[in-house]
Amino acid sequence: DAKTTQPPSMDCAEGRAANLPCNHSTISGNEYVYWYRQIHSQGPQYIIHGLKNNETNEMASLIITEDRKSSTLILPHATLRDTAVYYCIVRWDTGNQFYFGTGTSLTVIP
Amino acid sequence: GAVVSQHPSRVICKSGTSVKIECRSLDFQATTMFWYRQFPKKSLMLMATSNEGSKATYEQGVEKDKFLINHASLTLSTLTVTSAHPEDSSFYICSARGGASEFFGPGTRLTVL
Numbered sequence: 001d002a003k004t005t006q007p008p009s010m011d012c013a014e015g016r017a018a019n020l021p022c023n024h025s026t027i028s029g030n031e032y033v034y035w036y037r038q039i040h041s042q043g044p045q046y047i048i049h050g051l052k053n054n055e056t057n058e059m060a061s062l063i064i065t066e067d068r069k070s071s072t073l074i075l076p077h078a079t080l081r082d083t084a085v086y087y088c089i090v091r092w093d094t095g096n097q098f099y100f101g102t103g104t105s106l107t108v109i110p
Numbered sequence: 111g112a113v114v115s116q117h118p119s120r121v122i123c124k125s126g127t128s129v130k131i132e133c134r135s136l137d138f139q140a141t142t143m144f145w146y147r148q149f150p151k152k153s154l155m156l157m158a159t160s161n162e163g164s165k166a167t168y169e170q171g172v173e174k175d176k177f178l179i180n181h182a183s184l185t186l187s188t189l190t191v192t193s194a195h196p197e198d199s200s201f202y203i204c205s206a207r208g209g210a211s212e213f214f215g216p217g218t219r220l221t222v223l
Binding site: 032038041046049087098099102 | 153
């Protein structure tokens with residue numbers, strides 16, 4: 001599976017949009033981009049995933065560049081409960097394991 | 111969404127004892143489950159892939175005789191940490207594949223004294 005690169009930490013003001021970048025320059029054509037988050041001492045929570053089109057659900061939006069070498073997860077109105085470590089992972093849709101990178105620790109500031 | 115449970119959520123044991131952790135998919139069947147370990151302030155590290163009805167596949171560096179995995183049904187996988195030592199203290203997380211997504215359990219905090 002392709003590896004991903006994320007900034008180690010970010011801050012965001014409460015109520016503002018949080019934009020979390022991810023680089024995956026070696027992604028192959030059949031690999032999806034997945035985003036999960038982990039709140040302290042809990043299991044990871046699924047957020048969103050996509051292949052090449054932008055995706056939106058009730059939690060977030062996923063913007064994937066046209067060359068698919070990077071993506072951005074957008075939390076439109078961050079709340080204090082969004083403080084967590086966010087992981088960007090690429091893998092085949094029907095592939096096997098998830099390999100977690102170091103993720104981005106997002107802190108939402110009141 | 112799909113729910114995965116783990117039991118126990120927290121366990122403290124003496125060095126040299128064995129500890130069993132259960133992972134259940136509550137509302138779907140999972141032919142494949144995964145076990146991860148996470149040390150403080152570190153990312154999740156995949157330990158093994160658990161396949162229903164067959165032997166688990168372990169990641170490089172993970173001792174299969176130390177971490178016994180059994181996946182006897184489509185809704186249950188167990189991880190047994192044998193002869194646990196303090197360095198095995200960690201947060202153990204399982205996940206189960208449901209369709210194209212993977213759903214994670216809440217984790218089990220193991221402390222070995």
